[in-house]
Amino acid sequence: MSESLAPEAVRLAAERLRGAAHRTPVFSSRTLDARLSASVFCKGEHLQRTGSFKFRGAWNALQSLSADECRRGVITYSSGNHAAALAAAGSQLGIRVVVALPDNALPLKREAVIGYGAEIVPCSANERETVGRRVAAERGLVVIPPYDDDRIIAGQGTAALELMEEVGELDLLLAPTGGGGLLSGTALAAQVLELERGHRTQVWGVEPEIANDAQRSLRTGAIVHLEDTPMTIADGLRTRYLGERTFAVIRRHVEGIVTVSEEEIVDAVRWLWLRMKLVVEPSGAVPLAALLAGRFDLKGRRVGVILSGGNADPAALAPYFPA
DSSP: OOGGGSTHHHHHHHHHHTTTSOOOOEEOOHHHHHHHTSEEEEEEGGGSGGGBTHHHHHHHHHHTSOHHHHHHOEEEEOSSHHHHHHHHHHHHHTOOEEEEEETTSOHHHHHHHHHTTOEEEEEOGGGHHHHHHHHHHHHTOEEOOSSSSHHHHHHHHHHHHHHHHHHOOOSEEEEEOSSSHHHHHHHHHHHHHHHHHOOOOEEEEEEEGGGTHHHHHHHHTSOOOOSSOOOOSOGGGOOSSOOHHHHHHHHHHOOEEEEEOHHHHHHHHHIIIIISOOOOOHHHHHHHHHHHTTOSOOTTOEEEEEEOBOOOOHHHHGGGSOO
């Protein structure tokens, strides 16, 4: 693990984000608590700027660039949320942003990237990183990966830091898992508060069953690469493998990773939309899906959940909300 991935990096990122990112609200539900026999605190990152936690890492990364790097401009490869976040942050900071955007990205996420002023380089889902790095070399752009970057990881961890600062000690803290940026940042945030307060919080990742590369990687001790991009309804988690940096943090600080089915993800989306009135996208509902599906013994425990984003496509989800 690199030196900059010390837990203190999350505190530094929080200072950079002060006044730039929203301090998103924390939601609870007496009905949910009664059903789970626990106290559940949901961090509403669906209300973050650009509609997801990704703005945190993007802002922290761009604020870490040198003057020369800012002049050159940046490029990323992303299915949508990170691309939109980087485009928005770049627009505010006056930094040119190029995105290698997969052709299977949700239309509303593609529109957001364009709306924030980024240039799109189209590519297939399996080739986005290859295309992004090739264009970076051709144009002299700085690569800002969607998750496997110290600055991104530290920035994403600020969501969990805020949650624990607001609600106090947690027994369990869950985050969605794709490339591992949010999960590894969350784990580092838990380490920050363990060092400061002496209370240990178990951090768990949750991912779709059909995109279980992170779970398999943690079990085998080596990064597992999926052959194809998993077409889960949780489109923000359609990654084929963890990053080297994220995996190092996950192996060291994460308790484990559980999976949920596509049906369980939809059930969690329905609960959030209909019972808690929170418009959360499927990727952001994945941790709650694990709780509702009984993956953990929760009786009497204090549980934190990162609702990572709200960029849901109503048309795609309409069939799951019959009249």
